[in-house]
Amino acid sequence: MVDEKKIKREVLEHACLHPEAYFPVNTLKSKGFERYQCSKCNRFFWATKSSKVCGDPSCSGGFRFIGDSPAKKKLDYIEVWEQFAKIHKKLGYTPISRYPVVARWNPTVDFTIASIAAFQPFVVSGEIAPPANPLVIPQMCLRFSDIDNVGITGHCVAFVMMGETGFFTPEEYNVEKYMSDHLTWLHEGMGIPFNELTIHEDVWSGGGNLGPCMEFFSRGLEISNQVYMQYEITPSGELKDLNIKVLDMGQGQERAAWFTQGKASVYECIFPTVLKKMRERTGVEYDEAFMRKFTPLAPYLNVGEVTDMEAAWKHVASQLKMDVQALKDKLLPLAAQYAVAEHTRALLFAVHDGALPSNVGGMYNLRVILRRALGFIDKYGWKLSLPEICAWHAEYLKPIFPEVSENLDEVAEILEVERKKYIATMEKTRNMLPRLIEKKLSVQDLIKLYDSQGISPEMISDEAAKLGKHISIPDNFYALVAAQHEQKEQETATVREEALSIPGDIPGTKALYFEDYTKSSFDSKVVEIFGNTVLLEQTIFYPISGGQLADLGTLNGQKVIDVFKQGPHIVHVMSEKPKFHAGDVVHGEIDFDRRLQLAQHHTSTHIVNAAARKVLGLHVNQASAKKDVDKAHLDITHYENLTDEQLAKIEEESNKIVKQGIKTKLSFVPREQAEREFGMAIYQGGVAPGKLLRIVNIPGVDVEACGGTHLKNTMEAGRIKLIKASKVKDGIVRITFAAGRAAENILKQDKEILDKAAVLLKCNVHQVPARALELFETWKKARKAVQKKQPLPDLTLKSSEGFKGDLLAKTAEVLQTQPEFIIKTIERFLADLENWQSS
Ligand SMILES: [Zn+2]
Ligand SMILES: [Zn+2]
16 A cells, blocks of 8 residues: 555645746745744745744744734625636636535545535546636535534534635746735735735645645635645655646635734634524624634634543633633524534535435435534524524625526425424433433444434433533534544445456457347357356347346357446356357357346436426436346435325326337447536436546436437336335435336236226226225124124115226225235125124
């Protein structure tokens, strides 16, 4: 393993001796900066006037801009981005819109955590072109490592990282220009005089890349960080020049507003209108004079860095010459309000961009912040609702992020469902608490209670306090919970084992199944045979992938029983040792009925996904899918199970799309073009690598990057029948359905069941549900009578009420059984009635 930290240290040591080889020293010198070394931490830095210490708050004496900002411009939160975009546009950068906070295009992370993450991995690797170059972007990012600090220390879960970003060949790369551009922004845009800037030399590394960087400080606050990502760390630990060198400057929009305004609290600068409305509702007051004294002390209360939190509170209180309780009484309601405002803004972006709070993976973090916010609202008895606060945020942010105003109703509904779940858990568990607090609860117990039952440690400690008991909770509890979940997800990620060792010089297999799914035979030269497995030059056999089963068939009449993809090769598994040899030309045929059925199920998966989004809302995304022969299923992100009405509506919408006879467009498109034209929603089935994406476009309905075999026209799906919906895990609903002949079969079976039920119940099919219900009720009454040895009631069935809708589903519902057991159930009831009558 290469020790990235060690290499970074070595590069920094070298850079200290040869700054001109790493840093834009000419630009710095031309603007009057000179190089100094910090007498406290020994780092090298640049300033326009002689200084013994660097700009780090611990060396230079904390924040010194509060109430006294050196910035000549006072920018509010919105203006910061507007000015940033305007000035950079003049300097040749193109302002672009943010990417979603849900990083669907990046297989390694759930959320976008930095501005550069919008372009990882494929733009940074050079596989696809950036949307503009160079560019600036207001990238909303989500990070969950400091949840417990939000409200107190100035941390945020959601923050905008304004990026100055560029991707250049080594010849074009020009760090002197990037420094000059950034200084122009700081100087002209924010109005910071150069003599108020301290610029540190440092080295950044991450994800196998490395580069020098310059950190910009003013009055003890780190304002921005410009990274010159130029090297790749090879497996042997050498530095290799990247083919594409990257400019990656990230600056917090929140901090920029805070710094120029010089207010005591960063939160006051981020959402001023939202806080104002919250205060009108709650009466919580903001005391700027108090906050001015508190803010410099806030880092002492950082739960990630403090071991004894009570001691930290005592220290801060003594510095303020206050009693600890008085300090908490003054600060905590205000901090809680900041946290509610902050968490709600994070939820607004996450949910708008298609994430749902749940118990699963990274989405769990959303539930954590949602419950933390609701917990504060509850605790203080505030008349505030998260959807309403979302709307306030959306209104304020309209000049930069108009998109979050688009589906506020949907966001509101999702948050409301989550709130109800939260209340239900609280009520259910409140009864358990007295018993719980009798036990000695370990941290693991607390996490388990929170995870499995939603009982927060605050609830336990509050309840315990009422009984005069003290329960200690780790101050970084929520970070611990989040960490545990992330770990779990990583462990469950499985890696497919390579089945064959194929020599590197064997060329990849040409896939012939993309264009025309109706082609069912082909000829190909045999490249290699390993035991029962065959590699061909080209094939129409679809290898199992993307949730679609493999094609089966024959090669020269011998059976192919499995087909899978391994790297660039498509591997055919034969039922026996092939009778042909490497170099022969063989004739291949696939089982076309199976191929047709799988194609129908695959195209229908895209159709049902689009229909579900139309019926349920924009938050619906494909979580996974499987296309079998007799049926298929699609897992969608949705916050509760579907009602029969919703299911019927999705089926109706799906069949509308089928009947419209829309021609599908199947093509290979350069990745950047596909992303630009169709957006990040194309990654429904996950991210596929490569410069070219196979795009399956059902115009006006759905566009996805997908490698499956697809129909030429939606009409070819025949008919889509939704079989059922079930919640498979938190936030994920599975829709099981069938298309084509499989759907016909199910419909035929359904019709047979209904016909038979009608005969048994002596009515027409529309009357079956009501008759079945009458039978069930009569049976129950009769059984009671038999048990009590009373005379039997009238057993004749008279109901003639008709039903409109899914007759089978309704009948199954009234009989409280599954459709396949309807006949048996009716027969049993009828037999019982007959027995009772005759005995
Ligand atoms: Zn220092
Ligand atoms: Zn697909």
